[in-house]
Amino acid sequence: MEIIAAYGTAMMVLAIIFGLYMTWGVGANDLANAMGTSVGAGAVTVKQAIGIAIVFEFAGAILAGGHVTKTIRKGIIDPTTIIDRPEILVYGMLAALLAAAVWLMIASFKGWPISTTHSIIGALVGFGIVGIGPEAVNWGKIATVVVSWVVSPVIGGTISFLLVMSTRYLIFNTENPLKNAKRYAPIYIFLVGFVISLVTLFKGLKHLHIDLTAVQSFGAAICIGILTGFIGWLFVRNIEEDSRADKEFHFASVEKVFTPMMLFTACSMAFAHGSNDVANGIGPLAAVFSIVNSGGEVMQQSDMPVWILFLGGTGIVAGLVTLGYRVMLTVGTKITELTPSRGFCAELAAASTVVLASRTGLPVSTTHILVGAVLGVGLARGIGALDLRVVMNIFISWLFTLPAGAILAMVFFFFLKGVFG
Amino acid sequence: MAMKTTNPLAKLVRKSPFKQLQEHMRAVFSCVSMLPPIFDALKKRETDQVFEFATEISECESKADRIKNEFRLHMPKTLFLPVDRRDLLALLNEQDGIADDVEKISQILTSRDMAVPKEIKTCLDELLEATMEISSKAKLMIEELDELVQVGFGGREHDKVIEMIGGVRRSEHSIDQIQYRIKRALFAVEDYLNPVSVVFWYQIIEIIGNISDRAENMSDRLLLFLSK
Secondary structure, rough: OHHHHHHHHHHHHHHHHHHHHHHHHHHHHHHHHHHHHHHHHHOOOOHHHHHHHHHHHHHHHHHHOOOOOOOHHOOOOOOHHHOOHHHHHHHHHHHHHHHHHHHHHHHHOOOOOHHHHHHHHHHHHHHHHHHOOOOEOOHHHHHHHHHHHHHHHHHHHHHHHHHHHHHHHHHHHOHHHHHHHHHHHHHHHHHHHHHHHHHHOOOOOOOHOOOOHHHHHHHHHHHHHHHHHHHHHHHOOOOOHHHHHHHHHHOOOHHHHHHHHHHHHHHHHHHHHHHHHHHHHHHHHHHHHHHHHOOOOOOOOOOOOOHHHHHHHHHHHHHHHHHHHHHHHHHHHHHOOHHHHHHHHHHHHHHHHHHHHHHHOOOHHHHHHHHHHHHHHHHOEEEOEEEEEHHHHHHHHHHHHHHHHHHHHHHHHHHHHHHHO | OOOOOOHHHHEEEEEHHHHHHHHHHHHHHHHHHOOHHHHHHHHOOOOOHHHHHHHHHHHHHHHHHHHHHHHHHHHOOEEOOOOHHHHHHHHHHHHHHHHHHHHHHHHHHHHHHEEEEEEEEHHHHHHHHHHHHHHHHHHHHHHHHHHHHHHOOHHHHHHHHHHHHHHHHHHHHHHHHHHHHHHHHHHHHHHOOOOHHHHHHHEEEEEEHHHHHHHHHHHHHHHHHHHH
């Protein structure tokens, strides 16, 4: 207890620095993936993507980022045995944060397809094993999380497969694809607003002291859906047939309808990313704050203040603005093969899956889910060529990331323990 | 140190092989388009022009080869494609064979001083025109590939391409008949011509006929894409 009293402020400062460093890394890498698809399809410019990301990343973090943060903060490690030594948990959280951030940096420079989520979970487990003992790790929860890493891309892929099939049935494979595209576009855009807001609102805003009943959430989601659908309708209603472009590619005009639609999925991707990935950086920070603020209470009974979510959003946006835009540009120029209609399906599927996972408090990987969604388009025979080596590399990166995060966290834990005494 | 990214998406989505196939077919088609003019020049006995067209053919053929090599270089076995990888490579081979055939013909026309026997002139024109037609049909068929990917090789686009395949088949059949007639015409006069030239004329007719066979083989491969 005395250590917390003596070094509480220093610990908080470290936690904020490490937390910002981590969220900065997340913003530089991860967010760019989520937005790159829309940039590549020509739906938004890089500048617009950054603007969208700033607004919706914050919205996602603050409105829906609390559930995953809670999992990272107190769902993985059980500190009951160290009630009288709260500083251990503080060292551990700091070490986990630093370990995940350092591993993310290494992977970024090497170009490995790792996930920040996996790094932080690996780091927390690593600290738990050496800092408290293997019995302190909530293995049941870990199992659920690991299963969700496999299941979530499959769900994303399934949804995007079904969406692609629906666009064919309703639009591409009809007498007048352009007319049908303009007719159904507002409905698809309605879906974007409706699904994302329903998942977010349904019993999800308790941390903001807003408690909606099921009917109220449903009604509000429908209203938001109709509003986005209406805005979408304004975008697509004036799209004209471009017979010159159609000569080259018969569906060029139809794709032009999907281009503004990707603006909406870009917003939803940023929101989804904020709701899930912000927790990787601020979960441990929230834990440290709770312990220091309560003077050494490891059980973290208090609610997390909203400013921490805000801080996480700031870090991510800073990462995007300083480095992520370049990543976004590279991603954007490389995945031009993903035409707007396919990109729309993949992004809507991925965003819905991520938000659903966020709502259930499961820390998942936005990027891996997006990969799953793109594979779903491929399974519908809707894409020229996908390199499955990437999927292989993702599996390999899983195998390395968990132990790497764990080992780094152990090293940093003993280092911090030594420094603070 | 250059900052890379942890993003696997850019590596996941590869350049569409169908677009490369279309690009290749365009190069092949420009080769075939040189056939009528090179034979025209031959008929007028304008040797300089024959050589000029032969150079152009060889340039088009090299361009097609470059695209073919680029294509093969980017076809690792790990690719997940909407069609069978072997069918795709076989289709490319057939396309490339057309350019090779055209080059073979131009090589015969430049390595020997060939004169068009007046008895086969009309038939030859007919054969060349039909060959142009079948090549252009084959090209149009290949141009539908990106639309086919968009709709998952089904529905209306599927029916449309089936129709086009039927068109290629019919053209091939009529070319067979033209080939028969031109061979008969050549046979009727072969005793009065230089025997070596006659052998080469038979060879030229055979190679031109090959082009339509290859176009038909292409449509067979495409049919496999549609049946999957």
